[in-house]
Amino acid sequence: MSVQYVEGDFLTGGGNYSIVVGRFNSFVVESLLEGAIDTLKRHGVEAGNIRVIRVPGAFEIPLAVQKVAAQKKDDAIIALGAVIRGGTPHFEYVSGESSKGVSQVSLDYSVPVANGILTVNSIEQAIERSGTKAGNKGAEAALSALEMVSLLRQLEG
Ligand code: INI
Secondary structure (H helix, E strand, C coil): CCCCCCCCCCCCCCCCEEEEEECCCCCHHHHHHHHHHHHHHCCCCCHEEEEEEEEECCHHHHHHHHHHHHCCCCEEEEEEEEEEECCCHHHHHHHHHHHHHHHHHHHCCCCCCEEEEEEEECHHHHHCCEECCEHHHHHHHHHHHHHHHHHHHHHHC
16 A cells, blocks of 8 residues: 555636735735735636735734635635734734634634735845745745645545
């Protein structure tokens, strides 16, 4: 008997995706959004099957993700935001709650929720991760979503 490996690929053949985006730090987040949409389209997802939902900031992302998950319309949801450390503990609350919230929804609704919420120490680090030298975390989140859709189809099929 050989080992059986189960893993997803990026060939999902379309599907429906919602992207929940925080407006805060929009100069960074808009690049993440561009990366995510571009990646989904290049993997065969039609523009008409991609929905973008905007919320004020990363803190509000989990509630919108929860509402979207409850609609049961999407194969996966992508959460995008940028939490940049400031001089107060506010950063810790926003980053902690947003990440915890999106993973909670994923488990509650058994739907892939890709976490593309940057939590960084500086604007420079945010820029590096939104389409410059450290890649585009929005594009990476979209790839994770596609892979999880493919994996779940195998595990559920
Ligand atoms: N929201 C972010 O998305 N990123 C941040 O860096 C940020 N900081 O640092 O304050 C932020 N705050 C707003 C927060 O997400 C809520 O919108 C606000 O607290 C109202 O609930």
